[in-house]
Amino acid sequence: MMSDSIVKRNEFLGESYTKISHKSGLTVYVFPKKLTTAFALFGTKYGSIDNKFRIKGENEITEVPNGIAHFLEHKLFDNEDGSDTFSRYAETGANANAFTSFEKTAYLFSCTENFEESLEILLDFVTKPYFTEKSVQKEQGIIGQEIKMGEDNPARVLFFNMLEAMYEKHPVKISIAGTVDSIAKIDAELLYKCYNTFYNLNNMVLCVCGDVEVESVLKVCDKILKKAPASEIERIFDEESDNVLKPRITAKMQVAKPLFDIGIKDNKISDEPSERLRKAAGMAVLNEMLFSKSSKIFNELYNEGLISNTLEYCYSISESFAFNELSGEANDPEIVYKRIFDYIREKQRIGLDKEEYERCKKVIYADFIKTFDNTEEIAYELMSYIFEGCDLFDYADAVMGLSFEYVNELLGCMFDEEFFAMSTLFPV
């Protein structure tokens, strides 16, 4: 075999997977799992935030219209021979789709038969772009409706307003699909430019999970993939302040009850993937301790009728942005905001409870184990960790390796008043 491979194992989970550096430049991950459904995810580290970059050998910075990564995702489904990718998949019976997020674009299918044939289609169409002015135009109508659907989605509006309040410059605040105006600026030439920059196999990974052999995956890779030239991508992000841009954004929409989304900006992001992973694990435990249904604040707010029955919380971290998020429904979001803020101050004063810490750590660990029951979820998780520069199984070690002192430290440094912003949505 021309490709190097290593096997990663986690004895406690009873799971393992193989990482292969394919000669084409693509890194391939095969996670064997004895379930009926096999799942394949072929992705590039290219998302909506990559709108400013320098192409190798060029002095000038290239800036592209907002929403182009997502537009490109749609257009890759067209083929030069006029065939439609979904029709090709339909022949194998596979269920295919694709998505674009802040940092990645991925193409996927699930199937219960004809795995190799479906994988061949996946690798083939993603590596063969074909864009024309006419097909670009056609897509503007479809994506235009997708954008409008998003504008009518309160959860989405609430979330992006929160990002808008937090960030001055970082492109994470820009809607993934762009706007009707921004996508009108997209043409075939621009699509090729982005494609050639980011859809280089060295910038991509293939994650497969299911009752599948490494050999059969590599056989298809050998057949379809050609060696990619070395890739050098310089992504450009303007410097962002530690503090939020503005403390509040309020909007009105057709919703039943006011919604709030509190963002807590974290601009101290380590360059070390393992350090970011540790922070992600620590914040997961801390959030569970502070805000779950067993927490004092949830129960107080709920019993007093100040919030509806869910208070959602989530910490996200990646190479260029990180934030903590708390959201829910409340008749008076300002009161809830103040109560949460005061509660955190009180916790900072008295410190965390050791017993509670151990219990919440157990919760985060158990939640992690539970993700290994589904081939789709495993493939998604694999890809997320890889693009973050680490390894899926590292997360379990990061959780187990946490210390009470570290989580207390996070409580002390992650909640300064200047990091807080709130987005609210009120009924029209």
Add this chain to the structure above:
Amino acid sequence: MMLKKFNITDGVTLNVIPTDKFKTNYLSFNFVQYLDRKSASQNALILQVLLRGTEKHKDIASIKTALDELYAASIESKVFKRGEYQVCGITASWLADRYSIDGTKITDGTISMLEELLFEPYTEDGIFSKDYVQSEKNDLIDDIRALINNKNSYAVTRCKEEMCRGEAFGISEYGDEESVKKITAEELFNAYKRFLETSRIEIFYVGSGDVDELCNRIEKMFVGKKREYKQPQKTVVKYGVSEVRNVTEKISAAQGKLSLGFRTGCVVGDEDYSAFPVFVEMYGNSPVSKLFMNVREKLSLCYYCRAIPDGVKGIMVVASGIEVSNKETAQNEILAQLENVKQGKITDEELILAKKSLKNAYNELNDSPPALEGWYLTRCLSGLDDTHEEVCERFMNVTKNDVINVARKLQLDTVYFLEGTLKGEGESDDE
């Protein structure tokens, strides 16, 4: 796939799918009642109040802490419709005992918690806590009102409501705001006792471990419990449409949502039913369906356009999100594509692809305990006991003529349009 059924007591069945391929186990209790406006609200509320506290674990914090100790076991409620039945379910899932590091008996602990929540609720003066009932009433009303937050599903639900007004199916699984407001703690506690005594109870377990032991455990839960089970009446299916109704509702939104409601004239269990899912797949449930290929790809009218069938009630809604000004064009195209199927304008290729897609979807059921439960629940409520493999086999034998024949039974009943009134990029004012 092997589904074992155990008759626990009158109207109570345990359905077990034994498997050790998952790291988690899944157990659910589904309480089934014929839809009725007053009891629908009560039943939905009962579930919520039960999750507030038990004799031993008096509040949410205490329940959650206990579940945390069981390696983040989860216990949740769900309410949905199957035909004209309201199904109120409590679902538990937990890590298999082999993942316990400290010797905690996760399975045993979670089943005990589920039993407590169902049968030993927290009470004050012999009835539900008035505070809990009031708080959950507010929450249920919030949930009912929040339907409007998701415009896609709102437009589908409203279409079904309009189409089936005056039928039991037109009642929401959450009941309605007015009925919820009137419920008292005392009334609800009595309703809860009736709920336990009279509901048909379908219990599903997907997971590992000793099946007989589980069966004994569940039997014990019902020992000494009063049961007054009467088989609920069947879903009433309406055939034929005298006149198409048009309903338009205006809303502050950027898009228009078009929902076309049809009477399908055939239901699960009918001799010719096997052709119906094949028809739906071909007409509007895949990226190679007629609706996707034409309304979206050819005419660029929408991002989504799909057919959503209800095989028990015998209805189907075609849903799409469009530019308000394109309503007529979209409606005409959706109906024209249906007409094409009715006139036999379908290729062998389309038929084969629809079957392949269905087969894949049916095979994928094997990997999801909730999906298996959902599928088998529909079957047993319709009095059918065949497996999903057998049903899928029958799809494979469907001919082009079978598809044309079921398509010809379809009749448009209601056109519901949720008309967005916002122009431009939507409203947002920064402060």
